[in-house]
Amino acid sequence: MKKIVFWAMMTLGVVSLQSCDKDDDDRLQVSANLQEAFDTRYPNVSRVDWEQKGQFYEAEFVDNGYENKAWFTPDGAWVMTEYDLRFTQLPQAVQDAFKAGAYASWKVDDVDKIEKTDGSVTYVIEVESGEKEYELTYLEDGTLIREDTEWGEHTPVAPGQTSEVKDLVKAKYPQAVILDIEEEKGGIEVEIHDGGRQKEVYYALNNGTLSWVHTMYEVERREFTTLPESVQQVFTELSGSGMVIDDVDFFETATGNYYRVEVEDQGTDKYVYVAENGEMLQMKLKNYA
Structure with missing residues (x-):
């Protein structure tokens, strides 16, 4: 867990507050509209640190002692938030699915909840066993939709692209249920349930245009x-x-x-x-x- 631990500086008798200063020259300054949008959504948090990530602004902040990250568009529209959790804070269905799954005996290294502007919610459990590591992504009902051996930072998809990719998926797979949409390898990957199967549909993004590359499912x-x-x-x-x-x-x-x-x-x-x-x-x- 990324629980924040504050060590008392006994020899000095004080704790430096310089890192919490929002006016620190090393910190990114955002527009008043963007800061207001963040403060409205998260009014009682601390240690807010902004960073520009591509077309988004990412706010890293502390709430109840845990680090979280929220992404906004430059004009202040909220896109996605990644919350750090304890395993016991997961929905019971997710806990049960993990305990009954193939990785139940593995060490749980980190747990996150990812909430997106389209209303979707997923839960990510990072596990390790020896030198092996996996990132497991679950839906709220306990459905395991992704097992990754390699992963980076979770990156949101712009609201306009989310609508566009949903239309593209529905055009190709009219009966599909969309489970998750996420940026992946410079494009967009969509998890769907179609024809009794769970599939991954990948779209490349070139000059703002999405094009279907492949659809994959496990045999x-x-x-x-x-x-x-x-x-x-x-x-x-x-x-x-x-x-x-x-x-x-x-x-x-x-x-x-x-x-x-x-x-x-x-x-x-x-x-x-x-x-x-x-x-x-x-x-x-x-x-x-």
Whole structure:
């Protein structure tokens, strides 16, 4: 937890307040409208520190001893807030889902609640076991929508882009339920539930224009026997060569569909890319895929 701990400076008998001075020359000064918008939404917080992040202004602040972050547009429109929580403050459904899941025995390193202007709320649990780390994202009802081994700072999506990407998703997947929208790798990733599956839809953002790149979903092991025979044959050959198949994801793209097969090869994690017709396209180390 990012609980703020204040150490008493016994030898001096005082605590420096310089870091709390809003007029500190090292701190970003924001417009009166933006500061008013923040103060209206969070009137009783302390240690407010502003930073410009791309097209947004991020306010880091302390509330009840915990660090939180809120993002606003330059004109003062609130976009997203990330709250630091204790595990016991999670909704009971999320706690139960975590305790019943594959990472229940892992150490919980950090817990956050992410609230967005479109009304969506997600909960993020960072866990670790030895040298392995995962970031698990849950909906309020306990649905696990994302498992990330690599992640950076959560970045909001502009309100206009949120509306646009929702329209694009609905045009392509009319029956889909949108679970989450988040900036990812310079574009926008949308978690959806469609046709009984949870899918990730990725849109590239170029010069303010969103374009669909791919849709991905996990292929369950029980589904392997329903895949094209040529693909099943590749799986057999991989296993026969000593590789262990961990996960299989299916990618739909404008230029053709393919399977990404994660394998363990003598202690090294690799991705094997296989076309729908069974042609092996390429093999890469997982960290470089």
